[in-house]
Amino acid sequence: xxxxxxxxxxRHLAPRLKQDRKKLALVPTMSALHEGHLSLIRRAQIxxxxxxxxIFFNPIHFQAGEEFxxxxxxxxxxxxxxxxxxxxxLFAPSVxxxxxxxxLTYVTTDTLDCRLCGAQQPNYxxxxxxxxxxLINIVRPDYTLVGQKDAQQSIIIRRMxxxxxxxxxxxxxxTHREPDGLVTSSRNALLSAEERQAATAxxxxxxxxxxxxERNGVRDAETLIGAVxxxxxxEPLVRPEYIALVDMENLAPLTAIAEGGEGLLAVAAYVGQxxxxxxxxxxxxxx
Amino acid sequence: xxxxxxxxxxRHLAPRLKQDRKKLALVPTMSALHEGHLSLIRRAQIxxxxxxxxIFFNPIHFQAGEEFxxxxxxxxxxxxxxxxxxxxxLFAPSVxxxxxxxxLTYVTTDTLDCRLCGAQQPNYxxxxxxxxxxLINIVRPDYTLVGQKDAQQSIIIRRMxxxxxxxxxxxxxxTHREPDGLVTSSRNALLSAEERQAATAxxxxxxxxxxxxERNGVRDAETLIGAVxxxxxxEPLVRPEYIALVDMENLAPLTAIAEGGEGLLAVAAYVGQxxxxxxxxxxxxxx
Numbered sequence: 001x002x003x004x005x006x007x008x009x010x011r012h013l014a015p016r017l018k019q020d021r022k023k024l025a026l027v028p029t030m031s032a033l034h035e036g037h038l039s040l041i042r043r044a045q046i047x048x049x050x051x052x053x054x055i056f057f058n059p060i061h062f063q064a065g066e067e068f069x070x071x072x073x074x075x076x077x078x079x080x081x082x083x084x085x086x087x088x089x090l091f092a093p094s095v096x097x098x099x100x101x102x103x104l105t106y107v108t109t110d111t112l113d114c115r116l117c118g119a120q121q122p123n124y125x126x127x128x129x130x131x132x133x134x135l136i137n138i139v140r141p142d143y144t145l146v147g148q149k150d151a152q153q154s155i156i157i158r159r160m161x162x163x164x165x166x167x168x169x170x171x172x173x174x175t176h177r178e179p180d181g182l183v184t185s186s187r188n189a190l191l192s193a194e195e196r197q198a199a200t201a202x203x204x205x206x207x208x209x210x211x212x213x214e215r216n217g218v219r220d221a222e223t224l225i226g227a228v229x230x231x232x233x234x235e236p237l238v239r240p241e242y243i244a245l246v247d248m249e250n251l252a253p254l255t256a257i258a259e260g261g262e263g264l265l266a267v268a269a270y271v272g273q274x275x276x277x278x279x280x281x282x283x284x285x286x287x
Numbered sequence: 288x289x290x291x292x293x294x295x296x297x298r299h300l301a302p303r304l305k306q307d308r309k310k311l312a313l314v315p316t317m318s319a320l321h322e323g324h325l326s327l328i329r330r331a332q333i334x335x336x337x338x339x340x341x342i343f344f345n346p347i348h349f350q351a352g353e354e355f356x357x358x359x360x361x362x363x364x365x366x367x368x369x370x371x372x373x374x375x376x377l378f379a380p381s382v383x384x385x386x387x388x389x390x391l392t393y394v395t396t397d398t399l400d401c402r403l404c405g406a407q408q409p410n411y412x413x414x415x416x417x418x419x420x421x422l423i424n425i426v427r428p429d430y431t432l433v434g435q436k437d438a439q440q441s442i443i444i445r446r447m448x449x450x451x452x453x454x455x456x457x458x459x460x461x462t463h464r465e466p467d468g469l470v471t472s473s474r475n476a477l478l479s480a481e482e483r484q485a486a487t488a489x490x491x492x493x494x495x496x497x498x499x500x501e502r503n504g505v506r507d508a509e510t511l512i513g514a515v516x517x518x519x520x521x522e523p524l525v526r527p528e529y530i531a532l533v534d535m536e537n538l539a540p541l542t543a544i545a546e547g548g549e550g551l552l553a554v555a556a557y558v559g560q561x562x563x564x565x566x567x568x569x570x571x572x573x574x
Contacts, residue, residue, distance in 0.1 A: 007452055011452075011454065100449065100450065102536070102537065103450050104396045104397045104398060104399055104446060104450060104537075105394065105395070105396045105397075105416070105446060105447045105450035105451055106394070106395055106397065107392065107393070107394050107451070108392065108393055108395065109391045109392045110391045110392075110393065111391060112391055129392070130451075133451055134450075134451050134452050137451055137452045137453050137454060138452045138454075140454070159391060159392060160392045162387065163387065163390050163391060163392035163421075164392055164394070164417075164420055164421050164424055165294055165298075165421050165424045165425045166424050167298065167424060167425075167427070249389075250389065250391075
């Protein structure tokens with residue numbers, strides 16, 4: 001595995017990885033690799049002949065004072081993990097390499113980027129679309145793999161690629177979960193034992209809603225959101241930021257899932273000081 | 288020459304035009320081809336092995352009620368002109384083909400896009416960067432040729448390509464002029480004989496400033512802008528919108544050209560009802 005820190009070197013390597021019609025996949029990450037990332041890498045290796053994993057902690061995601069938990073960056077550990085898994089290239093550029101001092105260009109997805117998680121962090125998704133646009137331009141992957149764990153981010157990236165006719169196919173891959181259902185995330189390490197237990201309420205709440213859909217044919221947002229809230233309310237350590245049922249394409253709030261249609265049920269909550277998110281896709285019954 | 292109207296077909300053709308390490312150039316236009324475009328095409332043919340010219344009148348440049356003169360679209364005439372000149376592909380997609388109904392993604396260049404011409408047309412350059420970004424993604428040219436005639440647009444496109452690490456080289460090509468110095472433009476046809484005569488004041492004013500730089504070593508903005516204004520003021524049909532001396536990279540106003548440095552002297556003016564622009568690059572003397 002080669003560790004690349006320069007854009008020019010990555011640009012030089014990428015077409016070589018694609019020679020003889022080989023397919024190239026990109027897995028963009030923000031470091032602190034965990035089982036969730038590794039599951040994306042495994043999928044990338046099934047899809048493509050070569051896999052580039054990028055590690056870049058994007059400063060333009062964040063504004064001063066935002067409550068984001070910055071995962072500690074340990075490139076040596078991440079590199080070792082990826083080399084073991086047969087990743088072809090680890091692209092880990094510095095912030096200076098990626099952003100010219102006088103960077104002025106941004107990619108935005110109007111309306112999508114201020115919904116759900118974007119309501120509290122106005123520049124967050126502009127940061128996501130800009131860096132992922134740039135990474136795709138540099139690596140030119142046939143496939144770009146993102147996690148349903150970050151559903152809004154994944155939907156926004158897929159939309160950007162379509163709207164700007166970028167020549168890559170976006171795959172949104174299933175969420176990796178711990179045995180008790182909690183989404184695998186580097187932030188979980190920040191939870192106390194008690195908080196860690198309370199945090200399972202997010203997925204338990206979502207599952208409760210899923211049961212209502214599957215067993216009782218419920219499709220209306222109020223009932224489904226209420227079911228999640230009820231589970232969260234039983235955990236004093238959990239403070240919900242939002243619980244929302246939204247359209248899978250434009251993230252607009254749904255009053256109900258259409259018969260046979262889909263809806264994204266998403267939740268963000270603080271557990272102690274740690275902000276966690278989770279989501280599931282619900283399919284409205286036709287009965 | 289093939290006329291392509293579909294993104295999928297263009298995507299299919301482009302790598303074929305680049306086979307065997309052949310170089311591909313893109314000349315993006317908004318139709319109504321004239322000698323200015325043809326001079327870009329000639330330069331593209333010198334640079335590259337194959338040339339794609341795009342013709343797309345971009346509706347997101349414009350807002351309702353904006354005073355832009357829409358050049359009449361005559362694709363058959365444009366196609367004939369280009370076939371004669373040996374253009375390889377004319378890419379002329381429809382608005383529906385380029386913009387999904389629910390298009391939400393835009394590319395912006397902060398601050399650059401509200402200077403000069405952007406001050407009056409707030410969404411104009413967002414439209415430019417978005418469509419050119421998309422055209423480059425579809426055609427994947429090695430070289431993208433734009434005209435210094437539209438200096439702000441060219442500088443913004445060059446900046447976007449750099450900031451987003453797009454894999455194309457932007458060439459800003461010299462302005463094509465009529466024998467009396469007026470910038471070649473489809474809008475010139477909208478001028479009356481008297482207005483056509485008055486319109487030469489734009490370039491005459493710029494030349495006056497250039498003389499002051501070259502013969503008298505003048506570098507300060509006030510004197511140079513004053514020189515242009517003096518010439519324009521002699522023409523009652525000409526109403527200046529702006530006269531500005533700006534930095535070549537970030538379009539910020541300059542108080543003076545640095546010794547041995549460059550400055551863009553740009554003018555926009557209405558001649559009758561027709562809005563015209565012109566600009567020259569001035570190099571500060573070192574004496």
